[in-house]
Amino acid sequence: MRVLLKTVLDVHPDQAWRALRSPAVFGxxxxxxxRMRPHTALPTVWADGSRATVSMSAFGIVPLGRQRIDIRLQSDRPDGVRIVADVGGPETGPLSALSGWRHRMAVAPAPGDAERTLYRDELRIGGPxxxxxxxxxxxxxxLRASRLRSLASGWDEDSGPDGVDTAEA
Known part of the structure; x- marks a missing residue:
């Protein structure tokens, strides 16, 4: 089964790419x-091969389980699409009953407006x-789409949400 999201963000694709690789954005x-509570130190910027474990809770109160984050980046595609794939998945809690967890987020210039971002997000899940x-x-x-559109307005050229520096060194 798939859950899909496709929206246009009022932000340049480079800014969206920097913010998408920020653990602060995930949170x-x-x-x-x-709410996410890290079990392991989170990097400032997700790099290819970054790994982390977080606990998820509803409103910071009701435990929902532990999630493994395992990042794969693809930024050199000839079509200009840049992809962050999380190949981790739920380890405990209700979502751990799922199999085949695959989460991919992609940014590209919006059709007809290279200053805006076409954002696509796909989650593939399986299991009974x-x-x-x-x-x-x-x-x-x-809800994620709404939050993305809201947060994107605060991303500037060198930072992600709330001024978190996500520029590559």
């Missing part, structure tokens, strides 16, 4: 509904409980 996308969990995940992706 803010679901706030305040979901996927049909039951899909509606909640779909709703989460809709």
């Amino acid at each position: 803010e996308l679901y706030g305040p509904l979901l 409980l996927a049909p039951l969990l899909w509606p909640a995940l779909w709703l989460g992706w809709q």
